[in-house]
Amino acid sequence: xxxxxxxxxxxxxxxxTVGVAGVIVPSIISSCARETKxxxxxxxxxxxxxxxxxxxxxxxxxxGRGTGAAINFLSAGPNLKIVALGDTFQDRxxxxxxxxxxxxxxDVPVENCFVGFDAYQKVIDAGVDLVILATPPFFxxxxxxxxxxxxxxxxxxxxxxxDPVGVRSVMATAQKAKGMELCVVTxxxxxxxxxxxxxxxxxxxxxxxxxxxxxxxxxGGKLWHxxxxxxxxxxxxxxxxxxNWTWLSGDHIVEQHVHNLDVMNWFTGTHPVKAVGxxxxxxxxxxxxxxxxxxxxxxxxxxxxxxxxxxxxxxVDNVSERIQGSKGSTNCRNSILDLAGNEVWKYDYPKDKDxxxxxxxxxxxxxxxxxxxxxxxxxxxxxxxxxNTAISTMDAIMGRISAYTGKEVTYEExxxxxxxxxxxxxTFGPVDVDKTVxxxxxxxxxxxxxx
Amino acid sequence: xxxxxxxxxxxxxxxxxxxxGGGKVLHMTSTKEYCVSCHIHPIADAAWKKSVHYDTRxxxxxxxxxxxxxxxxxxxxxxxxxxxxxxxxxxxxxxxASFNWxxxxxxxxxxxxxxxxxxxxxxxxxxxxxxxxxxxDAHLYYTQTKKTDILNCINCHLNAGHFIxxxxxxxxxxxGNTSSAAKEIFTEPAKVNEFKSFTEQIxxxxxxxxxxxxxxxxxxxxxPDSEPFRKADEGPVRKVELSPFFMxxxxxxxxxxxxxxxxxxxxxxxTDTEGLRTKKASxxxxxxxxxxxxxxxxxxxxxxxxxxxxxxxxxxxxYCKWLSKVTGKNYRLPTEAEWxxxxxxxxxxxxxxxxxxxxxxxxxxxxxxxKNDTTIIxxxxxxxxxxxxxxxLPERVKPNPFGLRNMAGNVAEFCSDWYQPDAYSRYPEGIVxxxxxxxxxxxxxxxxxxxxxxxxALRSAARxxxxxxxxxxxxxxxxxxxxxxxxxxxxxxxxxxEFDEKTGNAGLK
Numbered sequence: 005x006x007x008x009x010x011x012x013x014x015x016x017x018x019x020x021t022v023g024v025a026g027v028i029v030p031s032i033i034s035s036c037a038r039e040t041k042x043x044x045x046x047x048x049x050x051x052x053x054x055x056x057x058x059x060x061x062x063x064x065x066x067x068g069r070g071t072g073a074a075i076n077f078l079s080a081g082p083n084l085k086i087v088a089l090g091d092t093f094q095d096r097x098x099x100x101x102x103x104x105x106x107x108x109x110x111d112v113p114v115e116n117c118f119v120g121f122d123a124y125q126k127v128i129d130a131g132v133d134l135v136i137l138a139t140p141p142f143f144x145x146x147x148x149x150x151x152x153x154x155x156x157x158x159x160x161x162x163x164x165x166x167d168p169v170g171v172r173s174v175m176a177t178a179q180k181a182k183g184m185e186l187c188v189v190t191x192x193x194x195x196x197x198x199x200x201x202x203x204x205x206x207x208x209x210x211x212x213x214x215x216x217x218x219x220x221x222x223x224g225g226k227l228w229h230x231x232x233x234x235x236x237x238x239x240x241x242x243x244x245x246x247x248n249w250t251w252l253s254g255d256h257i258v259e260q261h262v263h264n265l266d267v268m269n270w271f272t273g274t275h276p277v278k279a280v281g282x283x284x285x286x287x288x289x290x291x292x293x294x295x296x297x298x299x300x301x302x303x304x305x306x307x308x309x310x311x312x313x314x315x316x317x318x319x320v321d322n323v324s325e326r327i328q329g330s331k332g333s334t335n336c337r338n339s340i341l342d343l344a345g346n347e348v349w350k351y352d353y354p355k356d357k358d359x360x361x362x363x364x365x366x367x368x369x370x371x372x373x374x375x376x377x378x379x380x381x382x383x384x385x386x387x388x389x390x391x392n393t394a395i396s397t398m399d400a401i402m403g404r405i406s407a408y409t410g411k412e413v414t415y416e417e418x419x420x421x422x423x424x425x426x427x428x429x430x431t432f433g434p435v436d437v438d439k440t441v442x443x444x445x446x447x448x449x450x451x452x453x454x455x
Numbered sequence: 456x457x458x459x460x461x462x463x464x465x466x467x468x469x470x471x472x473x474x475x476g477g478g479k480v481l482h483m484t485s486t487k488e489y490c491v492s493c494h495i496h497p498i499a500d501a502a503w504k505k506s507v508h509y510d511t512r513x514x515x516x517x518x519x520x521x522x523x524x525x526x527x528x529x530x531x532x533x534x535x536x537x538x539x540x541x542x543x544x545x546x547x548x549x550x551x552a553s554f555n556w557x558x559x560x561x562x563x564x565x566x567x568x569x570x571x572x573x574x575x576x577x578x579x580x581x582x583x584x585x586x587x588x589x590x591x592d593a594h595l596y597y598t599q600t601k602k603t604d605i606l607n608c609i610n611c612h613l614n615a616g617h618f619i620x621x622x623x624x625x626x627x628x629x630x631g632n633t634s635s636a637a638k639e640i641f642t643e644p645a646k647v648n649e650f651k652s653f654t655e656q657i658x659x660x661x662x663x664x665x666x667x668x669x670x671x672x673x674x675x676x677x678x679p680d681s682e683p684f685r686k687a688d689e690g691p692v693r694k695v696e697l698s699p700f701f702m703x704x705x706x707x708x709x710x711x712x713x714x715x716x717x718x719x720x721x722x723x724x725x726t727d728t729e730g731l732r733t734k735k736a737s738x739x740x741x742x743x744x745x746x747x748x749x750x751x752x753x754x755x756x757x758x759x760x761x762x763x764x765x766x767x768x769x770x771x772x773x774y775c776k777w778l779s780k781v782t783g784k785n786y787r788l789p790t791e792a793e794w795x796x797x798x799x800x801x802x803x804x805x806x807x808x809x810x811x812x813x814x815x816x817x818x819x820x821x822x823x824x825x826k827n828d829t830t831i832i833x834x835x836x837x838x839x840x841x842x843x844x845x846x847x848l849p850e851r852v853k854p855n856p857f858g859l860r861n862m863a864g865n866v867a868e869f870c871s872d873w874y875q876p877d878a879y880s881r882y883p884e885g886i887v888x889x890x891x892x893x894x895x896x897x898x899x900x901x902x903x904x905x906x907x908x909x910x911x912a913l914r915s916a917a918r919x920x921x922x923x924x925x926x927x928x929x930x931x932x933x934x935x936x937x938x939x940x941x942x943x944x945x946x947x948x949x950x951x952x953e954f955d956e957k958t959g960n961a962g963l964k
Contacts, residue, residue, distance in 0.1 A: 153584055176591035179582035179598070419599070420935070 044208040049198055051367055053081030053378035061134040061159075062088035062116075062127035064147055066100035069161055070138030072370070073191075074100065077136060077159065078108045080374035088116040088130035090123030091139075092243055121430045128154045134381070135159070140246040141254055142166050142426050145173040148188075148390065152181045157381050159374065161191040163262045163397040164390060166254035168421040171398045178390035185386045189377040190393040192266045196376050197369035199338045199351040200267070206349055207271055211340050212329025215272055215307060220264035221322045222313040227256075229290045237432040248291025250404075251425040251437050257283070257297045257407075258400040261313035265403075266396035267325045267336055268301070268309050275395050276301035276309065276402070277415045283407035285441050287316050292441045299403035311403060410444030468543070481535070490519040498556045505618035521577065522616050525570040534570075558844035560619060565609055569616070574608040610929040610942070621755045630716075630748050644782035647958040650699055652858070655952075658781050660714040665704040666952055667858045671697050673886065674796050675803065677879050677916050682805055683812045684911035688876040688918050694886045695792045701952035702789060702797045705760070705849040705860050706868060707774070709753060712763035715774050718781075748939045756845045762866045762947040764846065768899050768921055770938045771869050771948045778950065785953035788871040791878070791900045791918075792890050793951055798863065798903065798915045800856030805914040806863065807855045808835055815840070815910035836864035838913055842906035846945075863903055863913045866947035870900040874920035898923065905945035921946075 063074050066089050074086050086104055089112055091097045097117050104110050118126040124147045128135060134157040137147045141163045151158050158181075164174045181188050194200045207215075230245040246252035253259040269275045281299030288295040296314040303309070325336040332342040338351035354366045367375065380387040398418055405423075406413040427436045483489060491500055503509055508517035524534050545551070558564060581594045593611060600606055609615070614622040638661035645655045645663075650670075656663045677692040678685045752765035766774075771788060778786040789797065798807065805812050814827040818840040822829065829840060835855070837847045846865055854860045862868075872892025875881065882890055892900065898920040904913035911917070922943075930941035940946075954960045 155584075172592060172595055173588075176582060176586070176595050179595075180584055180586065183580040183582050184584065 042209050044205050046201055046205055049196075049201075049367070049372060050375055050379055053084075053375045054382050055082045056382040058083045058085055059134060059378060059381065060085050060087045060132045061136055062086070062090065062130055062132040063100065063136045063138065064090045064124045064127050065137060065139030065143075065161075066091040066096040067138065070096075070136060071100040071103050073136045073138050073159060073161065073374075074104055075107050076368075076370045077374045077378075078104070078110065079371045080378045084378065086110055086112055088112065088118070088127045088132055090118040090127035092119065092121060092123070093240075094119050125150060128156060132156060134377075137161060140243065140252040141259060142170075142246075142252045145170040145177070148174060149177045152177050152184070152186060152188075155184060155186065157187045157377070158390075159189050159191070159377055160390065160393075162266070162393055163254055163258050163400065164190060164393045165397055166251065166258060166401070167423045167425045168398070168401060168418045169424040171394045171401065172419070174390055174394040174397075178388060178394065181390065182386075182388050185384075186388075187377055187380045187386045188388045188390040189373050189380075190389040191373070192263060192389065192393055192396065193369040193373045194263060194267055195270060195389070196373040197337075198365040198367070198372070199353070200336060200369075202351050203334055203336050203338065203340070204271060206340055207327070207329070207334060207336075211332065211349060212327065212334055213331030215327055215329050217307055218268060218271075218309045218325065218327040220261070220268050220309065220311045220325045222256075222261040222264050223319065223322045224260075224315060225317045225321065226287070226295070226315050227260075229288075231290070238435045239430070239432045242435055245290055248288065248293055250291075250293050251427075253293070254397070254401065254425075255293045255297075255404050256295070256315050257299070257311075257313050257404050258397060260315075261297070261311065261403075262393075262396050262400045264313075264323070264325050265311060265399040266393065268311075268327075269392065269396050269399065271325075271327055271336060272303065272307070272309075274303060275415065276399055277304050278302040278412060279399070279402035279406045279414075280412050281311075281403045281406040282410070282444065283404075292439050294407065294441075297403055297407050299406060301399065301403070408442035408444060481532075484539070485518070485520045485524075485535075487516070487518045496551050496554070496556065499559075499617060502617035502619070506614065506616055508616045517577075517616070522569050522573050525572050526576040529572050555843055560613070560617065561844060562609060562613055564844075565613065566604075566607060569607075569609055571607050574612075578608070605925055605928050605942075619755070621751060623751055630752065644784070647784070649959040650954055651959075653701075655782060655784075657711065657714045657778070659718065662710045662714045664708070664711055666701040666950075667704050668954075669697075669700055669702050669793075669797055669857055671699040672796070673697075674799060674801075676792055676795050678805070678914065682914070682916070684805075684816075684914065685916070686918070688878075689916045691879055693879045693882050695796070695882075695890060696886050696888045697793060697796050698889055699954045700789075700793060701954060701958065702793070702857070702859060703949045703951070704854070704858060706762035706866055706947045706949050707771075708760045708849075709758035709763045710760060712766070712774065713758065715777050719777060748936075750941065752939060752944075754845065754944050760848055760850075761846045762849070762861070764866055764944045764947050765939055767926075767936070767938055767940055768869050768923075774948075775950060784957050785955055786950045787953070788869055788948060789951035790889070790891055791870040791872040791902065792887075792892075794862075794868065794870050794900075794902045794949075795915060797857055797859055798855065800859070802856065802915070805916075806832070806835070807915060808832075812910045812914060815913075818909060832910065832913075836904070836913055837861060837906050838864045838904055839907055839909050844906065846906055861903075862949075863915070864908065865906055866903075866945055867901045867905045867908075867919060868903050869921070869946065869948040870902050872900045874898050874900045874918070901946055907945050 061074070061077055061084070063070050063086060070091075078084050078086060086108075089097050089100055091100070097119065101112050101117065104112060116127075116130050118130075124139075124143070128151055135147075135151045137144055137151065137158060137160040139147065141161075142165075144160060144163075145165045148158060148160055148164065165171055178188065206212075227247050229248050230241070232241050236244065242249050242252060247256070247259060279299050279301050281297055283294040283297035283299075285294045286296065295316050297312070299311045301309045301311060327334050327336060332340055332348060334340045338353070339347055340349040342348045353361045353363060356362050365372075376387065379385075398415065402413045402415065402418055405411075405418075425437070429436070503519075508522070511517065520535075524538070525531050559568070581598060582591070586594065597606060613619065640661055641656035641658050641663065643656065644658055645653050647653050650668050652665065652667045654663050654665050673694060673696045675692050676695045678689040679692055680690070682689075748765065752763075753761070754764070775786045775788060800807050802808075804810075808831050810831050814825075815829055815832045817825050817827070822840060832838070833841050834853050837852060842864075849860045849865070852860055852864070855862055870892075872878065873894075873896025875893040875896055878893055881893060901919040901921055902917075904917065912919070926940040926943035927935045928942045930936055930939075935941075952958060
């Protein structure tokens with residue numbers, strides 16, 4: 005029988021194939037291949053996508069990231085065009101249009117700029133080959149489904165959803181896209197970053213032995229917030245302030261920390277089956293999100309990974325990953341230490357004009373992911389990251405729910421959960437969602453005073 | 456010699472076929488026309504012609520061998536040879552009109568004739584662009600579940616190759632909407648003033664049913680080592696004393712269950728299904744009824760007085776709670792001890808009638824060949840040997856010594872006890888009074904055989920249990936229903952009623 009293999013066990017293989025085309029079989033569970041030296045070849049990364057007929061893209065969600073992604077896309081190679089824009093707000097479209105003109109000299113036709121909740125469909129239908137999805141993540145599953153339905157290639161920003169219903173929707177859409185050989189790249193740019201890929205290769209080849217644990221961090225400052233404005237309806241206010249509302253962003257563990265959790269899944273070749281976490285809201289000003297999480301993830305073989313994320317100014321910052329193996333450890337990026345702490349491998353960064361090594365990869369990973377996308381489209385070798393990122397997003401959702409409820413959350417439970425965030429009706433008026441900040445555990449209730 | 460001949464002639468034919476130019480013959484014997492020329496089964500032919508596989512959107516007609524043989528290179532020749540021989544044998548020795556075609560449509564039977572690899576050979580892409588939302592969830596579940604023999608394409612697409620009247624695989628929101636016009640609607644429940652059998656009336660419905668007074672007494676639960684087909688969980692034999700109680704004459708019928716369903720049915724799925732699942736039935740305050748079923752709970756066999764099936768243990772418990780509320784009595788599931796006591800009706804052998812399980816075990820042709828007299832078991836029990844693979848009306852069998860029908864067959868029955876294989880050895884010392892079973896467990900006791908059982912499972916002492924996970928295997932909903940089992944259609948239940956101050960036992964006041 006044909007193996008449709010995306011069963012949980014098979015995620016091991018599948019998860020790895022998609023990111024770096026072609027080669028598989030990393031496993032933190034099996035150690036049988038240790039004796040012989042494995043060699044994991046990695047296809048060379050191109051500095052520019054190959055030339056081809058004009059590839060026309062539309063941008064759905066024209067805020068900071070959408071505009072950035074549009075510029076990254078246009079920087080990926082020759083004959084690339086942005087031909088349509090869509091957003092809920094006119095001012096975002098205007099600023100995006102101006103930025104594209106300023107940086108890349110392209111004029112997006114005014115008649116191809118669409119405003120409103122249904123703008124996404126109009127962009128998809130505007131004669132594009134590819135869409136860039138960069139709205140708040142809440143909308144992603146529907147936008148992705150509509151894009152694939154219309155047979156468009158997709159660049160979708162991470163995270164790909166905010167709840168388990170969204171995860172499953174994206175997983176199904178990913179399968180549909182595979183069936184039609186459409187390309188989907190999902191904004192987890194570490195998988196396209198050359199030093200990360202080299203470190204991953206070392207780990208797969210057994211340099212640190214079997215993976216026995218790890219840490220992932222996104223401890224950083226506050227992002228931004230908007231104060232309510234008398235001219236805005238509640239809906240407009242929430243969307244403009246989306247990184248502070250759980251239903252729109254998934255909370256910051258989902259919206260931002262998913263990057264590091266994705267590295268965890270990528271390197272281990274699988275995903276955690278259980279999460280126990282806590283978190284709180286200490287300094288966030290608006291919305292209903294937390295601003296710190298600490299989560300213990302358990303894998304099927306019993307390995308633990310600890311995840312930590314924070315969005316508070318004035319604290320120690322750290323955005324990185326660290327994986328401990330039986331023979332050594334790695335920062336997943338450019339260095340491997342043996343058990344005694346000696347550096348046994350480091351990434352060979354390109355040298356500058358004076359022959360000094362630089363500290364960064366030669367191609368910006370945010371551009372590299374678009375180069376890889378355009379290359380895949382133009383060479384007819386489809387890549388599809390949607391499922392991987394859906395699973396990484398699920399990790400983050402597990403962590404969030406565990407922190408919100410104080411309970412253990414399993415992957416299995418989440419795959420069977422009907423949790424769907426957000427309102428049912430989308431109009432510029434009041435928004436029918438729970439706006440309270442979740443508090444885990446039981447409060448102390450004093451005994452009634454006795455006489 | 457007989458065995459030799461059995462293989463000799465078909466062998467000769469196969470040999471000849473192989474010699475006479477393999478490919479062409481293979482092709483010739485694989486056309487629809489060829490299949491139909493020999494397989495004289497007008498019912499299956501007609502159902503195939505009404506199916507979506509015959510009338511496909513692309514105009515391609517899916518032939519018999521496309522589903523009923525594996526793809527070439529995957530055991531095709533072997534399967535073709537094997538089924539070819541079987542078909543020839545059947546054609547020469549049997550009358551196809553005597554076949555139970557309805558039986559062959561059952562999932563369990565159909566699995567033997569339909570190759571999953573063949574489904575997938577044509578349906579390469581399980582996520583076509585036009586797949587619906589419900590389809591996405593179901594196929595995602597299929598692809599992400601470890602491959603087992605339980606979950607096949609035909610679990611959900613049973614009617615793809617042969618049309619089945621009324622088959623639905625979707626939310627069945629009109630289920631149970633039967634007209635109750637022109638029937639007497641009861642306004643009051645039955646009043647019971649003494650310990651005597653009575654007829655219960657369900658208020659606001661035309662439904663009534665008989666409750667039999669079961670006198671208290673002492674009996675031996677379980678079976679001795681010497682009993683044929685005995686399993687370890689049926690022992691050790693223990694003496695049990697039971698107080699008097701009432702037991703329903705028949706298994707809860709669709710009439711009874713639908714009265715509950717119609718009066719309480721929830722309009723849709725509540726979001727608190729998880730909470731309900733973890734709570735015990737006794738902890739829910741308001742009685743919120745079952746959600747609409749997925750598919751066809753009666754399997755298309757009809758409603759009325761046939762035993763209700765396909766609903767969950769949870770649903771059965773809530774039914775009892777509801778029935779208690781509307782009748783003002785204390786209805787509940789019987790305990791395992793009550794069930795066996797009621798089933799035995801004073802008997803101590805394998806059945807409540809005289810008979811040797813070994814002589815009844817064979818069914819079909821083998822039973823005919825064995826020449827064992829099965830009249831007595833046919834009189835009392837609906838089982839594999841006489842059921843035509845579906846539930847039957849309760850009147851078809853004679854009652855047991857207590858006056859109860861179908862204790863041993865028709866459908867298996869839920870009991871209130873948790874199932875533990877060593878439940879009897881956990882009983883306290885001495886004669887046990889009114890045991891309620893183990894304190895905890897994960898699955899509940901199921902007693903009595905069903906229309907699918909052979910004689911060994913029909914014995915009074917035979918024990919079985921619920922299998923929650925596999926009984927929900929193909930429920931595509933997220934989360935799965937707490938009210939209906941998608942993959943269990945041979946278990947129902949029977950209500951017991953307490954003999955207390957509400958039902959004539961003044962002593963309890």
